Amino acid sequence: MPNDPSIASIARLRGEFSCPAMEAGFLQHQSAEIRSQLRRALLLCSLFYVLFGINDIALLGPERALAPVLARVCMPLLAVLGLRHASRPGASVRAPYHVASAFTLCWMASFLVVTWCRPQEVLLHGMSLAIMVIVFNIFIPNRPLAAPLLACGATLAFLAIAFHQHQETTRHLRSMAVLLVFANVFGAAAANRFARLWREQYRTQQVLTSLSMRDPLTGCYNRRHLNDALLDDEMARARRDGLDLSLILCDLDGFKAINDTHGHHAGDLVLQRFAALLQSMTREGLDTVVRYGGEEFLVILPETAPEDAAALAERMRAACAVERIAFGDIALAASASFGVAGANLAAVRTLAPHALIAAADELMYEAKRAGRNRVRARRLLPPIGMAA
Numbered sequence: 001m002p003n004d005p006s007i008a009s010i011a012r013l014r015g016e017f018s019c020p021a022m023e024a025g026f027l028q029h030q031s032a033e034i035r036s037q038l039r040r041a042l043l044l045c046s047l048f049y050v051l052f053g054i055n056d057i058a059l060l061g062p063e064r065a066l067a068p069v070l071a072r073v074c075m076p077l078l079a080v081l082g083l084r085h086a087s088r089p090g091a092s093v094r095a096p097y098h099v100a101s102a103f104t105l106c107w108m109a110s111f112l113v114v115t116w117c118r119p120q121e122v123l124l125h126g127m128s129l130a131i132m133v134i135v136f137n138i139f140i141p142n143r144p145l146a147a148p149l150l151a152c153g154a155t156l157a158f159l160a161i162a163f164h165q166h167q168e169t170t171r172h173l174r175s176m177a178v179l180l181v182f183a184n185v186f187g188a189a190a191a192n193r194f195a196r197l198w199r200e201q202y203r204t205q206q207v208l209t210s211l212s213m214r215d216p217l218t219g220c221y222n223r224r225h226l227n228d229a230l231l232d233d234e235m236a237r238a239r240r241d242g243l244d245l246s247l248i249l250c251d252l253d254g255f256k257a258i259n260d261t262h263g264h265h266a267g268d269l270v271l272q273r274f275a276a277l278l279q280s281m282t283r284e285g286l287d288t289v290v291r292y293g294g295e296e297f298l299v300i301l302p303e304t305a306p307e308d309a310a311a312l313a314e315r316m317r318a319a320c321a322v323e324r325i326a327f328g329d330i331a332l333a334a335s336a337s338f339g340v341a342g343a344n345l346a347a348v349r350t351l352a353p354h355a356l357i358a359a360a361d362e363l364m365y366e367a368k369r370a371g372r373n374r375v376r377a378r379r380l381l382p383p384i385g386m387a388a
C-alpha cells in the first residue's frame with residue numbers, strides 16, 4: 001500500500017484503484033462485507049428464481065416444465081456451493097468475485113433455457129432480464145467491469161434467441177431491445193459510481209488512519225501509534241518466533257542551537273532530512289522509524305541482533321555527520337547520538353517494551369555524556385539463573 005493513501009487514484013472506467021497494492025488492501029479490508037453481500041444476494045436471487053418455477057409448471061404442464069424447473073433448481077445449489085468456496089479458509093480475497101461471475105453466468109444460461117422453452121412470453125422475459133441486468137450490476141458484488149460485461153453478454157444472447165424465435169412483432173422486439181440497452185447502460189453507470197464511491201470512502205478512511213499514526217513534519221510514525229500497538233506487536237512476534245529484536249534511539253546533538261541560530265524553519269529542515277536519512281537506511285516494510293520526541297527518533301529493527309543494529313547505528317551516525325543541508329546560502333551540519341539495545345526475546349521472555357526503550361534511552365544519554373556524535377550499544381541478557 002502506498003505511504004500516502006491520499007494520492008491513490010481510482011481508474012475512471014475500471015472503477016478500481018490504479019495501484020494494485022491499494023486495491024488488494026481495499027479488498028482485504030472489505031472482504032467480510034463483500035462475502036456477506038454475496039451471501040445475501042445469491043440466496044435471495046436463487047430463491048426468487050426458483051419460485052418462478054410455479055409459472056413454468058402452470059404454463060407448460062409438469063412434463064414440459066421439467067427442463068426449465070431443473071434449470072431453476074440448480075441455482076440455489078450453485079449458490080450454496082459458491083458461497084462455501086468463497087468462505088473456505090485461505091480463500092483469496094477475489095474468490096467472492098469469481099463466485100459472483102460463475103453464478104451470474106450459470107443464472108443466465110438457466111434463464112436462456114427457460115426463455116427457449118417458453119417463447120410465447122418473450123416480452124415478459126425481456127422485462128425480467130432488464131431487472132436481472134440491474135441485479136447483476138448493483139446487487140451481486142462483483143468487479144466493477146466484470147458485472148457490466150456479463151450483463152451485456154447475457155443481453156446479446158437473449159436478443160439472439162428472441163429474434164431467432166420471432167414470436168412477437170419486430171416493433172415489439174425492437175422496443176424490448178431498447179429497454180434492455182437502457183437497463184445495461186443505467187446498471188453499468190450505477191455500478192461504476194458505486195464502486196468509485198466505495199473506494200473513495202475507503203481512501204478517506206485510510207488518509208485519516210495515516211494522519212492519526214504519522215508525524216506531519218517528517219512522515220515517520222508518531223508516538224501514539226508506537227504506544228497503541230507497534231512495539232508490543234513486534235515484541236510479541238519476536239517472542240513467539242524466538243527472534244532477536246533491537247531498538248535504536250537517536251537524538252540530534254545541539255539541536256536547540258540550530259533553532260536559535262538559524263530559526264525554526266532551518267530546524268524543521270534538519271529534522272526532515274535526518275528522518276529521511278533514517279528511513280532510507282532501514283528496510284522498507286520491516287523496520288519502523290518513529291518520531292519519539294522533538295528531535296528524538298526510535299528505530300525498531302525486528303529480526304536484528306543488537307550487534308548488527310549497532311553497526312547500522314554507526315553507519316547512520318557517520319552519514320548524518322557528513323551530510324550538509326542547504327538552507328538559503330548556508331550549509332547546515334548536524335550530528336546525532338545513538339543508543340542501541342536489543343535482545344533475543346525467547347531468552348529474555350519477561351522483557352517489557354518500556355524496559356527495552358529505557359535501556360536504549362540510557363545508552364543514548366551515555367553517548368551524549370561521552371561527548372555526543374557516537375554510538376553506545378548493549379545486548380540485554382536474561383537475569384542470572386534464568387538463562388535459557
Ligand SMILES: Nc1nc2c(ncn2[C@@H]2O[C@H](COP(=O)(O)OP(=O)(O)OP(=O)(O)O)[C@@H](O)[C@H]2O)c(=O)[nH]1
Pocket residue numbers: 217251252253254255256257259263264265266267268271293294295368372
Ligand atoms: N524546529 C523544530 N524544533 C523543535 C521541534 N521539536 C522540538 N524542537 C526543539 O528541539 C530543541 C531540543 O533542545 P534540547 O532538548 O536542549 O536538545 P539539544 O539542543 O539537541 O541538546 P542535546 O540533545 O543535549 O545535544 C528545543 O529547542 C525544541 O524547541 C520541531 O518540530 N521543530
